[in-house]
Amino acid sequence: MRPAYGFSLIEVMVACIIMLIGVMGFVRLQSHIMQSEQSRHIAGIARQLAHEKLTDLRDFKTLHRMDENSSFQSIADNLGGKIVAGDIDISVDGDETELQRFNQQWQVRDQFYVDTDNDNVKDSWRDYEDIPNNHALPSLPEQKWVTISVKWTSAKGLTQTTSLQGIVSPVLSYRSIHGIQQTPSNQRVPRVLLAESAPAMKGSHLINGDVNVSFSQPSWPSDSASTDISITQFKRHESETEVLTQANFRTINCDCQIAGAGRGKTPSMTILKDQSLVNQPGSWVNKTVGIATAGQNPLCSSCCRDHHDTQTMLVEHSNYSPGPSAHQHFGINSNGDYTLALNIADPYLEICRFKRIDGQFEIYPDWQLINLTQFDSQYLHDESNRLAYQQHVLSSLRAALNNQQPASLPLPQINMFSGALQLLSRGIYIEKLRPEHIEFIRQKVASRQLDWLDYLPFYDIDVTLLANWRSSAEHIATISQQPYVLEVDQQHLQFGQYSRGRVSGLTIGQAQIAATIHRGNAGLSHRPPHVPPSNLHVSQANTLLLSVQGSAKPRSNLAISGDVACIVKQVTDYVPCQYQDPKRADYVDLTSLRVSDSAQEFTCDITINSSPNSSFFNCAPITEKWQGALHLATEPVNPQISLHWVSEALGIVPGPSITLPEPLTETSNFEYQVLIIVK
Template sequence: MKMHSGFSLLEVLIATAIMLFGVAGYVQLQSHYIKLDYTLNLRQQAVTLAKQKLNDLRSFSVVHSSAGQKSYQDIQTDTGGDLTAGEVAVKLWQSQTQTIPFELHWQVRNMYFVDTDNDLVPDTWLPEGNANLPQTLPVVAPKKTLQITVGWQDQFGEALSVSLHSQLTPVPFTRSQHVVSANIGNNQPLPVTYIPSGDNIDVLHHIDSDIAIQGRAPTIDVMEDNIAIKIEQNRVELLANEYEKTRLESQLVVGCDCQLSQSGLGKTPAMAAIQGGKLSTRQGHEMFKARGVAKAGQHARCEQCCNDHHDTSAMVNTQNYYRLESGDAHKHYNRLGDNIFEEALAEGDEYQEVCRFKRVDGFYHVASDLVQLTITEFAAQHLAQQNNRDAYTAYVKHVLAAYIQNTALPPPMIGRDITLPLGQFQLAAYGIYMERLYAEDLAYLNTLITSNDERWFALAPFYDVNVTLLADWRSSDTQSVNILQQAIQTVENVGQDYYASYQRGVIENLMLGQSKIYASMNGSNSGLVGHAPLSPYEALNVKEGNGLKVIIQP
């Protein structure tokens, strides 16, 4: 019998057909996943835009219509607030110039609580225009219902939309904020049992055996080209094996577009100070100096930011200044391009500024700029281990002591390098910031440090801020490790999956090898809102971390 080796033509044809069917199925599956990822990304953008509009409508400052102010009465269908109805162009990725058009619209209905069963007692909410409403209605509707809709088209031309429903009452934003933070009838802070977050995002620093500090990942509010963030930090005390919240420290950092105006009255900054062995805040005072005005359609705090954030030689001499550059009072510039600046000198000249507002006694006051000391990169789960958290607290302590004593910073933390397989992984970055202190207060803390008095740590006004979604990231070897840097977006609910808000600080391990990943930021307020440098000085003083080595193995 004659033996044959190899494959018959029929076998080859069958194998080829099976392979082609498999490839076609794989391509179809990949296309499905690409479409799904793109659609989810656009949906997240639409939800973010709807939330921005909701916050915009909520931020009215007066009830009745008033020229130049956002009012409750002006909120009607497709009117009210700063964000206008219609097409809104959104840039999805930091590295791309292409924008995606979204359609933003909202419907508003005035609601009235009325008596519908003739017992002289109001019992039902009815919308404006309802036949059962009485002929005479209040001038101001006691409630407005909102439906905010954002529509878009996916890459295949399919029309999609999301809707957000909410309600408004005629309580101005500034007044409602004060009510939330006030202790009615009691000047002492209300003790609240505090459960420290265990999400590995918010690091609990034990200051001593009885006191701990835990920051919260910042909320982020994007308004067109400018960004505002809210930083909160809990100072808690351990009593009877339970944490009791003793103080909630809250700050806003807001980016603004300004124009120089005529000189006039403006405030000096609120300053951290040590008085009577305790950390406190000295409020600023008015003085005659240069001023600016805010362009329209920005954060409500920009008016005060543009007006007050100016330094004079007298302010520098008394240490009551906002920010120094090369040892002098800071100047203002209009950024024309990468490292291209035009100084604002005459009335009407444009410039950019970023201000910090600190909450004192329930109200926000414009404060001196924060000083960034370090930025450190981690694997996202690095601080899940207690020994790593303890090492980080010790590092923070050494950094603060070096700043106070005006000595060299300690070497970067060790033990952060990671070995990973191919795929996508989230990294994290934390920035250590400190409020600027008067020279005499720094000298006092230095005395405590040199005498081994551990009270100094509790008196240092520092903030450990999760800057993962705000920092700029880079990879030393993009062939092995690519890094995703999506444009900064609004993040409101930090209690949910914070890093899923948008992709920033996410590495893509593409091939075997290694790379070093760096996070960087401007060293002043501007870095906290992802702003480009405000001046030539800032452009030369960008803070970059020591880097995190990523080794890719099978």
């Protein structure tokens, strides 16, 4: 009898059930994918609505109010522009019977560029409500900070929201360009402008006619994981400043993992179009991508995914790396050694640069440092020094255009007594440009057209708190190199102090002081570099020769110097004043602070640095074996603050006076500090 072949009924039924389960799962998966695509489509429409509203607000016809919605002045909460606040019904799939309802609202904060540390130099943007009444303000806000929110209800009945933030400046749309055209009658040689009373190097470059580009002071939004830099282009008028453009950059540190082949973006770039500078969005390409580990800044998703170069990107000059080749990716193991990340899931460090465009941060090519310099904080208060620095910046830019090594800024020897002296370091950066853009500028330079700076985006950035400082003879003079930690710990006498670039002269002699910084993104970051030191391109500033002077015996060149710390009392604890700038501007005028000795035998000066670099006092020259009292006072008396001394030996000493417990035999650096408490 021949054996039977085939399947039993039970086997067929089991196979059908398995197939049915698979089909049902596939159907559910397809349904989920379709719902996800629909959700992303609707979210994209919401973002587009927000972008259209921001563009609508910027398209005003006049500055001052003439009717309800067509002026810069009329922009306020849910007011301004042609698109009204409220519900908007939009067809999301082409079927006019199926409409998705969106609700659009916006809030507006009027902001002014004001002086927050009472040094007669404007340094920070502040909301109108946070500015003290004694500040003289222009008739119009210098910018409006807009937050646009679009809400909708998802298919599951959940309320969804997307938000867009952006700046609206008092610049009419037809004038909002980077390059300002000039005529032969208004041509001027580019030069540097500085406020004479600035305690630190603040100012701007005059690039064309009366158009200025500001110097920049980096800031740290919340911690050391990112660095913010703002560059403002403006005109000075007799009673107010007219802001033309403002560029906001963020340099962010991310922890990533290799994800393999995928889709990532090329960087957005500044390009030359119709003899104007415009932002060109990045494009999607196939390349190696990464993913961000959980719990980081949302920008890390783009940073890890996109910050990879391909050979095609290098050929087309649309790469991130400033060098001729793509940078490699490295992680740091438990021993502190760098390991090359090549395989999927390999961890690596990444540092990316973003630019805010239409309210959102877009990834940009890496920072490109072309020259680094250093000098003491008083250097640019001299007219001849300002002219020398002006020529230094211009020659550095010309050299970079021609792929040449810029020259260093020649500086004289610095003479000081024992005590403290603040040094500054500045980096000149340029934007990554395409070859045809560079050639366009070269032709203008060659033909002596003075508007060439209109087409070369460059940035003069204060990198004092980011550079690495070194002294060749630390027994003669040390220089501060503190890690970026702003915390209040009364037990360990920490009150938010942070210092870099402060020279402390110890004894008679000479020392060479040098500042170095990484040329790319790593230079504008407090985190460890994302590649090994051997792979980094490092720039070194001109070396300064420092001479500590005084008489040998009896010694009369001693000094007492220390931090001026400021903290604000909150409900349960204290925070550093640099987190409370409005209060600091209101109640702590450091220019009114005085330090003196009981017998008026020497002079005490206060160096006021830009936050978060700690300000400090320096009393010199003091004769050996001096023992007396130091006194604090404010003129006029400020009832909103209390003055104290802090000593390593005595702890916190309440009140404005302190008596040295022992005669002074050596220069005292950081043993004593002033503590200001805002009530």
